[in-house]
Amino acid sequence: MEVKVVSAITLEILKDLLQLEYQNKYYDIHNDYNCARISYLEKKLFLFLEKIDASASMIILFNQVDLVVFNTYPTKDNGTIDSFYRGRTFMNEALVEETEDEKGYFYLEFYEGQKIEFWAKSLEIQESPK
Known part of the structure; x- marks a missing residue:
């Protein structure tokens, strides 16, 4: 299966990425x-994501990443992602949504409070049935 790489800046700002369509799926x-x-x-x-019913797994891969916030810790929860979107952030006292080298800013938060914020150039999804 050919993997489609999606440019980060083509993703709509503030659109919820928890429910997404990728390669017609x-x-x-x-x-x-x-x-x-x-x-x-x-x-x-x-x-690395595992389907709750254990029928499949997938990897969401972000390319050319610059981590800004990485706040994570062990939990009892099974890693439920609660918030995932491309947004804006302050850089050099201005609100920006992309860099000159076409990176988008992402917010990823988990149910128990862990969060990651980062710049990325592109993303892709790789799925594997079990």
Whole structure:
């Protein structure tokens, strides 16, 4: 299967990304998936998600990432993502929604309060049936 890379700045500002369509398939990240693991390596941020019914897993991969906030800790919760969107942030005393090198700013928050904020150039989804 060919993986489609989506430019971050093409995603609508403040649009809820918990329910999204990608390559003609609908994903409900909040209700159908738990985040099993998060990895950051060589400017790539990986969200490893497991379907609640254990029928599939997927990875949301962000490319050319600059982490701004990474506040996470162990929890009893199964990694429910509560908020996920591309937004705006203050940079050099101005409210901005993208950088000159076409990175978008993302907010990712979990049910128990952990959060990650970052700039990313693009994202892609890789799905694996179990």
